[in-house]
Amino acid sequence: MNFSDLVQTADWKKEKHVPAIDAPDTVQAGQPFMVSVSVGKEIPHPNTTEHHIAWIDVYFKPAGDAFTYQVGHFDFRGHGESAKGANKGPVYTDPGVTFSMKVDKPGTLVAMSLCNVHGLWQDSKPLALAIA
Numbered sequence: 001m002n003f004s005d006l007v008q009t010a011d012w013k014k015e016k017h018v019p020a021i022d023a024p025d026t027v028q029a030g031q032p033f034m035v036s037v038s039v040g041k042e043i044p045h046p047n048t049t050e051h052h053i054a055w056i057d058v059y060f061k062p063a064g065d066a067f068t069y070q071v072g073h074f075d076f077r078g079h080g081e082s083a084k085g086a087n088k089g090p091v092y093t094d095p096g097v098t099f100s101m102k103v104d105k106p107g108t109l110v111a112m113s114l115c116n117v118h119g120l121w122q123d124s125k126p127l128a129l130a131i132a
Contacts, residue, residue, distance in 0.1 A: 016043040019111035021125040037111045038096035049086035052079040053095035062107040
């Protein structure tokens with residue numbers, strides 16, 4: 001079995017588990033740009049003690065390179081947990097992150113998310129470099 005056999009993909013506009021990547025299509029080499037990744041962009045994902053997005057990972061695969069590089073790992077811990085019982089806690093997190101990054105080659109951003117009930121989900125977005 002390959003790891004890729006464990007990952008699910010779908011049209012994020014019709015599925016609440018796929019991490020939706022919002023980033024420019026074209027960026028300047030070596031210049032910071034903003035990336036947002038969220039789960040449940042069009043259809044909200046539940047965020048309860050019993051059913052939640054545990055984390056989002058973001059990777060960059062430079063065009064022509066053999067390796068993929070991890071950009072960030074973002075944990076979401078607030079799911080209504082409490083000593084009083086499930087869904088009685090004081091804090092809930094929404095599974096979304098915004099960060100800045102820079103690249104020196106074109107490539108592909110890949111985001112993965114983990115739903116504690118429905119497993120691993122993935123989406124990707126190509127990044128081009130602006131021609132100077």
